[in-house]
Amino acid sequence: MEASLKTIPIPHTPLGREFEKNLIYTNVIDATAEVAKVGKDEMSTGPVCEKQILSALYSTYPLLHMVGKQLGRTAESVVFPEPVYALRKLFEQHIPLRTTDNKGTKHWYGQAAAMGHEVVKSWHGFWQFNEQYQRVLMPDNSATTDEQFATLLVDIFKTSDAELWQEFVRRNPPLNLGMMRSHCAAIEARLKQRVKGQPEAIRAIVDSEMKALSRSSHKLRDIFTFAGPSGVGKTELAKTYAEALSAVNGSGFVFRVFNMEQYADEKAHMHLFGAGSSFTDANLGELTKHAEAYPRTVYLFDEIEKAHHTVIQSLLTLLDTGSALDATTLEEANFSQSVVIFTTNLGQREFSRSQGMGDLDIFDVLQNARSPKSPEAALTPELVNRLRAGTAVRFYPLHAQALLAVAQNSTEAYHHMSSGQLGYEFGENFAALAMLSGLPAPVPRAIMRNIDGAITRAQQQLFSQIDDAKLATIQRLHIDADASIFALTHQQRGLAYVGHNSGIYKSLQQLVPHQDVVKLNPAQSQDDLYQVAALPLVVLDGDAYSDDDLTQFIIKLRSQDSQVGIVVLCTASQLNHACVIDHSWMAVEHDQLPLQLPALKQLIHVANTMHSAQLKQLALDYQLELQSVDKGTARFMACEPKFKPIISASRALRGVPGLMTRRPSTRLADVIGLHRAKDELQRVLRWLENPNLLRRHNLPMPTGILLLGPPGTGKTMLARAVAGEADLPFISLNIGEMLSKYVNGTSENIQKAFEAARDIAPCIMFIDEIDALAGKRTDGDNSSSQNAAVNTLLTQLDGLQKTGEPIFVIAATNRAETLDPAVTRSGRLDRPILCDIPNRADRAAFVQFYMRKYKLQFSQADIDEFATLTMGMSGADLEQVFVTALYNLVNALPSSGEATQQVDAAAIREAISYIRFGAPTTGSPQSDDSKRQTAAHEAGHLLAQKLLLPEQRIAIATIESRNRALGFVATQRDENAGPQTFDEIKAQLVMLMAGREAESLLFGHAGMNSGASSDLQQATRIAMYAICALGLDDEFGQVSYGENFSQLASPQERELASARVRFWIEEARDAARSLLQQHREKLEFITDELYRKESVYEAEINSWF
DSSP states (O other): OOTTOOOOOOOSSHHHHHHHHHHHHHHHHHHHHHHHTTTOOSOOOOOOOHHHHHHHHHTOHHHHHHHHHHHTSOGGGOOOOHHHHHHHHHHHHHSOSBOOOGGGOSSHHHHHHHTHHHHHHHHHHHHHTOHHHHHHSOTTOOOOSHHHHHHHHHHHHHHOOOHHHHHHHHTOOOOOHHHHHHHHHHHHHHHHHHOOSOHHHHHHHHHHHHHHHHOOOSSOSEEEEEEOOTTSSHHHHHHHHHHHHHHHHOOOOEEEEEEGGGGOSTTTHHHHHOSOTTSTTOBOOHHHHHHHHOSSEEEEEETGGGSOHHHHHHTHHHHHHSEEEOTTTOOEEEOTTOEEEEEEOTTHHHHHHTTTTOOOOHHHHHHHOBOTTSSSBSSOHHHHHHHTTSEEEEOOOOOHHHHHHHHHHHHHHHHHHSOSSSEEEEOTTHHHHHHHTTTTSOOHHHHHHHHHHHHHHHHHHHHHHSOHHHHTTOOEEEEEEOGGGGOSOOOOOOEEEESSOHHHHHHHHHHSTTSOEEEEOHHHHHHOHHHHHTSSEEEEEGGGSOHHHHHHHHHHHHHHOTTOEEEEEEOTTGGGOHHHHHHOSEEEEGGGHHHHHHHHHHHHHHHHHHHHHHHHTEEEEEEEEEEEEETTEEEEEEEEEEEEEOOOHHHHHHOOTTBOSSOOOOOGGGSOSOHHHHHHHHHHHHHHHOTHHHHTTTOOOOOEEEEEOSTTSSHHHHHHHHHHHHTOOEEEEOHHHHOOSSTTHHHHHHHHHHHHHHHHOSEEEEETTGGGTSBOOOOSGGGHHHHHHHHHHHHHHHHHHHHTOSEEEEEEESOGGGBOGGGGSTTSSOOEEEOOOOOHHHHHHHHHHHHHHHTOOOOHHHHHHHHHHTTTOOHHHHHHHHHHHHHHHHHHSOTTOOOOSOOOHHHHHHHHHHHHHOOBOOSSOOOHHHHHHHHHHHHHHHHHHHHHOTTSEEEEEEOSOBTTBSOEEEEEOOTTOOSOOHHHHHHHHHHHHHHHHHHHHHHGGGGOSGGGHHHHHHHHHHHHHHHHTSOOOTTTOSOOOGGGHHHHSOHHHHHHHHHHHHHHHHHHHHHHHHHHHHTHHHHHHHHHHHHHHSEEEHHHHHHTO
């Protein structure tokens, strides 16, 4: 080197060596790109230039920090001219991802380093042979320290007339607070334009920017953890952040996503950091190679919990130091100017359960989160500890306003994305249609697809309906949606007005006339946030608050419920508060409210439609109608909207035990009778459709109800009707499939059933014969599995109550007394509803229903008779009556199958007798004498009944043998009669004794036989009960021992009771004999009629008296 030529020596320090290395790589890349332009594929070096020096500075963070400090900036805020960023893009193009054996080296960096001496020589030549720099450089420019080197470079940059370096200096004036504010405001504006519904996340990004402008990190620029459900804007925010950083001040940021689901293998870390230097044709690290090319990157590690633990561990050094070693090239990649963002879906159940209870520590949630596929921790403690050095941001499910705003942005953006062959116009309701088309779980990334779908449907209609000549004239498509898309739900969720202005309150009432508008006092609302947040939309009148009070109330309200809609009527000063803008769905000044009412009305309708569809897992479908083609514009209208139920693909594959493939069409109006039960269930349905009715009063949603009643009374149908009314999926658990012979198998089945229900919630789960699952727990080894099943059921019911999960349990039992008491305790199945036997009016309704169902005709007199004959029968029994009669008719048809007769009243009477009393015995017939004696026996019962208890009806009298009885008289006491009187009991005893006395009267000593044994047993039981339990005997006294007479009564009392029972029965026998003797002629007549006809019914019996 000639003594007269001056240069800038690169310091022999770690910083100097890093700068020199980066200069070499930059030079080789630049030169290689130049020779590639002429078709040569070879590595090359070239003259060092200003662009390369800035590029090397860009990738040498310690030097950039020193340079930035002298410029009055942090390293992170130093910006470069666009040619520098363009040069960095060439790194990715010209550095191969895999190693080679070329010239004894294994990778590109080794080859470039081998050419380094040429670049260093060119560095000195750059200074020595440039007259401008020779004039500027002093003879003693022997920069020996890093600081001196940085100072000299800054001096050169500032004094040089090189255009690129002048631009560099112009773009990096010293930062001041005004510039910092402008920068952050511009970043925030861009983020808010693209990302909706996540103000806290945007605020965290902006705060990070303020930090980056204030100090250099020397590690990573920042670390973020984005926690939230899928489809809420985590990826969009990261991408927009990178774009905003470059757009606002030209900082050169790029965006890189690593989908961690692709790094679930144990060796997947090799893809990020290189396979290793000992392999030929080994891959470089995708992450480290990218960092060499782009010093400023927003890295997004999406769904980090899906990565293998070895991959997670491999990231720890990067998070600790801001650098990482490529295992293949052994080159250290520097990430100090980059932002690392991790996203995760973990902890969503915990966040949901904590709603309104206070803020959760996101890192604590992640530390304790478990992998869905194993009991192990989803994230290692080491990773969570590193993440704590950064910022955790919770992303909330997007509310209706945020999604609608995204849809509006998407429709506006569609104009710029279209091909230009056609123009697209969208009406005022189209954005709402595009968003609602994604129900029940609309996500921003699907909205553009929904727009594409509508346009495709429109084009298909044009292709099928319009000829080619007319098609050629169409230049625009105009698509809108009919307002009927907002009328799909009739759910009245209501809204609140918090303020004192009666005029505004009335305007809101007129805006939504079919919804409750609640007027709340601002002072009281401050003390009762729960009541305010229980309403889906709250209109806050800013006039009722100071600026600070308003912002504090909004923050408290939003923390109570992230989904509550907040509309603020502001003063001018309140409109400038970031909190008001960030956390409200709409913020307008008072005088602008009339102009905004249409938008507010649409927003309310969209929110209601979205809520209803999400609650019931419904998707939106619609028809697209071509309305006109005129002046080059084809106009379409989306109309005839309808909901359709859907189920997730994962659940469809796994299955849901007991899930009906179609939602029940049954409604409460279809359920005959059960009026008290239906009234109670109507209340439950109101709560299911509008949980806010309970939330307003801080009341939890009931876990479920318990239907009690005999078999066949409609419990299952009632449960189906509730599901039908609520339009929810209906799960009917099969007890046979739930019970297991294996140890704790029943418990596992219960748990799986509830887990499956959670996957399709909201839903209704019906557990029939719950007593088989939840019988009383007992001690002993043999009962441990049963006890475990009960405990599991209780745990699941408690879980529904605590978390408010939208699963409503309807259980039914015929044996409530066998249930474990814990099942019906408060917070579980604590609402018992009785499903009783139908009364006479309900039985008549059942008869008419089955007449319509089976197309039968009967007179009103017949209907009344059937209703009487079927007293005590359930709805299922009544259906069986008609089915039996129809079966009998079919069996009587000729072989041709053509009906020659219809089901008549006699056939129904016979079917009733069959269902109530059993089929007639088909064995050996009675002898003629035995048959006549049976007729006399039943005639005695019938005659005494009609004479002594005329108000009671006799449905049938028969001497046909059924169920081991030679005959019987079926009596029916009035359903509305009060308690049985003393005279009625005495008359009943006479009627029971009249059977044997009739035989004795007509047949003498031959009439004394065993046929009266059942009568005597029944008479004895009635007399004993009347004397010992009802206290109706004067001599025994008014004492009641109930069912414990034999245990509690003294020997003397037992003896007295026996004597008094005998007296009552003998008294009844004497009365029966006297009565029959007085009416012997009528007795003989009835005996003859029964003997001849065998069975007679009420109408004929009444004609005899």
